[in-house]
Amino acid sequence: MGESIAFYTLAVLILGFAILVITARNTVHSVLFLVVNFLFVAALYVLLGAQFLAVIQVIVYAGGIVVLYLFVVMLVNLKRPPEVHQDPHRRSRLALVLACVLLAEIGAIAVWGYVRPDVPVSPVSAATAAQNVEQVGWLLYTHYLVPFEVASILLLVAMVGAIILARREL
Amino acid sequence: MITPAHYTVLSAALFVIGMIGVLVRRNIIVIFMSIELMLNAVNINLVAYSSQWRDATGQVFAIFIICVAAAEAAVGLGIILAFYRNKETVNIDEMNLMRW
Amino acid sequence: MLDSLIYPLVKIVFVLTGVLVAVMYLVLLERKVQAWVQVRLGPMRVGPQGVLQPLADVLKLFVKEDITPARADKWVYTAAPIIVLVPALIAFAVIPFGSNVHLFGRTIPLYIADINVGLLYIVSVASIGVYGIILGGYSSNSKYPLLGGLRASAQLISYELTVTMTFVAVILMSGSLSMVGIVNAQYNSHVWFGFVQPLALAIYFIGALAETNRAPFDLPEAEQELVAGFHTEYSGMRFALFFLAEYANMIVVSSVATTLFLGGWLRPFPNVAALHLLDIVPSWAWFCLKTFALLYLFLWIRATLPRYRYDQLMRLGWKVLIPLAIANIIVTAAVKVIIG
Secondary structure, three states: OOHHHHHHHHHHHHHHHHOOOOHOOOOHHHHHHHHHHHHHHHHHHOOOOHHHHHHHHHHHHHHHHHHHHHHHHOOOOOOOOOOOOOOOOHHHHHHHHHHHHHHHHHHHHHHHHOOOOOOOOOOOOOHHOOOOOHHHHHHHOOOHHHHHHHHHHHHHHHHHHHHHHHHOOO | OOOOOHHHHHHHHHHHHHHHHHHHHHHHHHHHHHHHHHHHHHHHHHHHHHHHHHOOOHHHHHHHHHHHHHHHHHHHHHHHHHHHHHHOOOOOOOOOOOOO | OOOHHHHHHHHHHHHHHHHHHHHHHHHHHHHHHHHOOOOOOOOOOHHHHOOOOOHHHHHHHOOOOOOOOOOOHHHHHHHHHHHHHHHHHHHHHHHHOOOOEOOOEEOOOOOOOOOHHHHHHHHHHHHHHHHHHHHHHHHOHHHHHHHHHHHHHHHHHHHHHHHHHHHHHHEEEEHHHHHHHHHHHHHHHHOOOHHHOOHHHHHHHHHHHHOOOOOOHHHHHHOHHHHHHOOOOOOOOHHHHHHHHHHHHHHHHHHHHHHHOOOOOOOOOOOOOOHHHHHHHHHHHHHHHHHHHHHHHHHHHHHHOOOOHHHHHHHHHHHHHHHHHHHHHHHHHHHHHHOO
């Protein structure tokens, strides 16, 4: 019962702030709503028992990536608002309608296609829940070691690329 | 009783909201942020099923998605800055020159 | 019901009150210590030896006029001090102040929550605190706060990396991310981690000085530069919140250093039975003593060292401290593999 209340509250908040992100006039407000959205998603991860992923979400996403967005927004603070001329070829209302149709389709597939697991999965004991970090770490360093190393090289490449792109002279 | 189907519907809704943001908004920074919303939607789905099957593989996949999102955000914002320095705009309708 | 709701609420009230009182008196202590170093007396008028000075300060800040700059972003301007203060306070939720205490026939642990990712939780709230500084600078709609805010947040983000690298070394030693687990690991290995990882402790302390915008790394908010930086336009209660947040952050980083490197609430030589006499001092008193020693070190350094220039500060963080911290991790891991 508590889980239902928590899930529905978090779902409403996540979707509400996501809508605010895409509809806010001021870009800085948009970024702030995105941060709050990510914090509620981290809370959802805690509800699902993925505590390590929740803190990683806050540290990397909310506390790193969005700070980067905020910096760029401040460096790019224009005198005139960017959405001044309406492009005549853009059909915003059609995009909205098509998106709602897509949502209805995916929702229908998700609800009617969901198969309960055959073997009843045992409820999580407190001891197993506390071992989330160990489980994730074990997987990362044994089965998924190669993707792990490749991810670190990817981040290095991205860092070098970002520094070069943002410099004043090459 | 909250099943992973609930989480999938939430994830689909968040994904579609991100998609609307990408299609409708013209400020390129807001478009990038909508892409981040879509990536988060995928993460929610992965973690929900990982929680159902008591297998941490879904969370590991989500960690890799966060890594890739970080790399993409860094490089993308670098591109935006470089472009802004040349053309003084962040409206994608004005970013329409394939050559100078 | 009692365990999951009433006890934590009571503990939260205790901790918040304690922290706020400690912050007020830390402000007074800083002025006194700086004064004594400079061979003068500091605040002496309010109360005996100036002990009631914090009350006078609070009263003054309450009744000051609340000015909002013209064309400042009203909501963000109001939210920025709150965004800086809240992470500083909620970090206390995972810090263990002592071992179990026995009251009214029940055993009550002296921490609000022991989560299995406690150390990462503290890193995450620290990274949220950066937002308040950027937003405070931006929303004032004025160039000095904006520059001050961007500089301060860049400094904070750089030294966050440094501090997290030292945490990795401690996690390697303790094998657990939970704060209580780290203290227990120090008990089981018979030695405080500060003795086994002196380099990590030193790097953590320097990083903590930079994280809390304290001298010698206080360029973003010093009075002689950038007109007080990102909180130039704030006055009255909003400025009080920024001030409070800085000192609360100081207490947080000192408590974390105590837990990670100085044995938390353990007494010196915790496994030597011959020193049983020292057990008279309760565990939370040891914790407070160690934290206070570190806080005094903060104040002492402020009174002694000159300020770093911004580029020197960033060079120190990225080119000296982070490579050293990573080298420390590699050496620690190698030693653990060879010995363990």
